[in-house]
Amino acid sequence: MRSWTDTLRFAFQPVVNLTTGGVAGLEILARPESGDILAEARRDPELDGRLAVLAVRAAARQETLLPLHVNVFAGTLADLGGLTPLRDAVHAVGRLPWEVTVDVCPPYTHVPHNALLEAVGGLRGQGFRISADGVGDGDAPLRLLTDMAPDLVKLDASLLTRPAAVRAMRTLCDQLGALLSVEGVESEAQCAAARSAGAQLAQGELFAPPSRLPRADVYVPPRSPGVPAAPRQGPSVREFVRPAALLPATASAAQVRALLTGSPEVSGILLVDRNGVPVRSVHRSRFLLSMSGRYGHALYADRPAARLGDAPRTVGVDATAWEVLDVVAVGGRGRTSDDVAVVDRYGRCVGVVRLADLVRALAESRVEEAAGLNPLTRLPGSDTVTAEVDRRIADGLPFALSWLDVDHFKQVNDEAGFAAGDELIRSVGRALQQVASGRTRVGHIGGDDFLVLADTDALEPLAAAVLDAPWSAGGRPVTLSLASVLCAPGSVTDHREVAAHLAPLKKAAKSLSGASWILGRAGLSGHEVRRGSAASGAQTGYAVAEPG
Structure with missing residues (x-):
């Protein structure tokens, strides 16, 4: 007899950074061939937890390095008190908890809020990032939203016709230390409205539809000349964060080489300790040059990659683009192309920023300001x-x-x-x-x-x-x-x-x-x-x- 898992497939939809045009993560969406498994999961917390585990495993089979967004109903978290199977699945496929964002989905009505907040706190303590999904078109109370203090808030695109509400939510996100994303963006006009209202991330058919294979190439409309520039004190570094390629601090040079040669888009790798704190930074070109030299592979392959790395450059998530430039300027000229790690208040890496992204955005800001x-x-x-x-x-x-x-x-x-x-x-x-x-x-x-x-x-x-x-x-x-x-x-x-x-x-x-x-x-x-x-x-x- 066929199991319901035999007819279940998953699709991946990119979450796009509206400033850099890059993919900030992949939301994993369950796509059953028959039946309404999501309706059942809403009523059955154990089933919903299994779906989250299967989503992580499906992403692992695609060998994507991008951060993942996994959907879980709020009632599931409140009922189960956490997601131990999800944590185990993440470790089993070789990913790190801080590379996974748990999208907490409505409904919130009749969900015990204290139990939900306790579960969210437990996930955050394990290193998972938290997103409040379906805000604006769901039933998420503002008080609960502020108590959750999510890392990301996802708004429904229908709110773009009410830009004052989106701007107000951006202000709330800034106070909470969260990013603001808009879901369901289907037109360039909606994209422009999202940017104008202050959204930093977005996803929808305009950029890329959900697909069976993860996509790193997306369409992002150019910024309209009418969009106001960021304040002179500097746009937030949050607007430029890219996914980081992470490996344990104990990784060998051969492991680093395998990741770099298999992922040409990766400019560098951060070696992190068990808590996700960067300890060494491995630059792509310098590392591969060392490995390709005479006797390089024989000398380094089985040795710790940390020996070929440098001290990481880090900035906090509250830094501005100008502060990142200050960090880059302090080091030697040979490291100007190094990625800068962005860390949260616990020192854990949440992503990297590239100098080229900052220079481009600040130059555009200066041109608009001068005009x-x-x-x-x-x-x-x-x-x-x-x-x-x-x-x-x-x-x-x-x-x-x-x-x-x-x-x-x-x-x-x-x-x-x-x-x-x-x-x-x-x-x-x-x-x-x-x-x-x-x-x-x-x-x-x-x-x-x-x-x-x-x-x-x-x-x-x-x-x-x-x-x-x-x-x-x-x-x-x-x-x-x-x-x-x-x-x-x-x-x-x-x-x-x-x-x-x-x-x-x-x-x-x-x-x-x-x-x-x-x-x-x-x-x-x-x-x-x-x-x-x-x-x-x-x-x-x-x-x-x-x-x-």
Whole structure:
């Protein structure tokens, strides 16, 4: 009598990195030739656990080195209290737990959450990575999602029509230290929407359909010129992580050589200890050169490969691309092509980044950034500042947005000439750049208008720098007007609302004589005159209260 396993096949669908265009992993999908084995597995935890084991074995038969994503129902984890057979199967096929992501699938209704969280903690303790699957189109409570603290969150593509929800989920993922992926992407428009909303990974028919054989070649649409560049402080290293080729620290040189010669796409191998912590890094070219030399194979084949390796270069998962470049710059020139290992808070390897990926992305970012600079001051326009405003609102951070301009600038141009007016604008821009530090962002939005985004305690040096300076154009004294709005967490919803609060404050500042400064608070009526001819009976100090 034929067993249900005789008619069960598995398909592999690539999980694609939207930044590098590479394959970050393979999701293994059960494909029964008859019957609804998945419906049965939802009701039978033991059966679901067996499916996970069979999925790992099916991947092993294909000899893929890519990280694996294995689906398991949330109810299975809560009921079984862990997946010991899965752990044993992973070890039996020669894989490491941190190369396997357990995709926890809905439904979550009626699943004991404490039991599920305990099981997830057990899997994470064994080294498995955790993904929350079906978010946005399933029944995953947000509180449970934050308690799980997954390494990856998978959203349904239907949410791409609600970009605000995807951006909010990206913010949550950043707080949890997770990556954001979108499933079911079928069109280039959906791919562009996923990128724009902040997703780092994706999968779907657009890139590659599920297939019986694992695919490393996928189609990824080029990035649209309209997609905003990453913040100057540097895109996260998470966006560039590639799968790592791992072998135990005790591996012989012959084992390393067999892996490299059988996998031409692998640029290097990390030798890890039993906990997954990198101990040596083996570079492809240098290793094969040593082995191919005279007597090389005889000398090294049966000896530990670690002798032909180097100390690994590592960065944490929270590092930026610029920090990775710093790590690369510290070593000798001979190692500039080495992969950099990315490690989690336990020091375990979660992947590698390649220098070429970083340089390409940062170069594109610089080109896009340069295209948006004002040609007179070389400062970015309003888009850069307002994008940062929206990020701070989403993160629940207090901030102050200020609008600065030159009083009677048209008259200055008419009397002193446009060249003197241009030099004045450049001088004001330089002054703002000099006072800007840390989290302060300065933008030149055209003409004599500037925007400054800063922490609330940075307003005092900002006001002093621009209002106390003796400005002039063609020998003619000039004054400036400054309007600031303090925004407490929850007082505004986006940059448009902030701009609406700021507009009447600017008008009030322009109505005063001399250097002026008006301060208001979002959500509260009225304003405070800090500088200007109407300030004779008002407070003139610079101490700015924290927004309440």
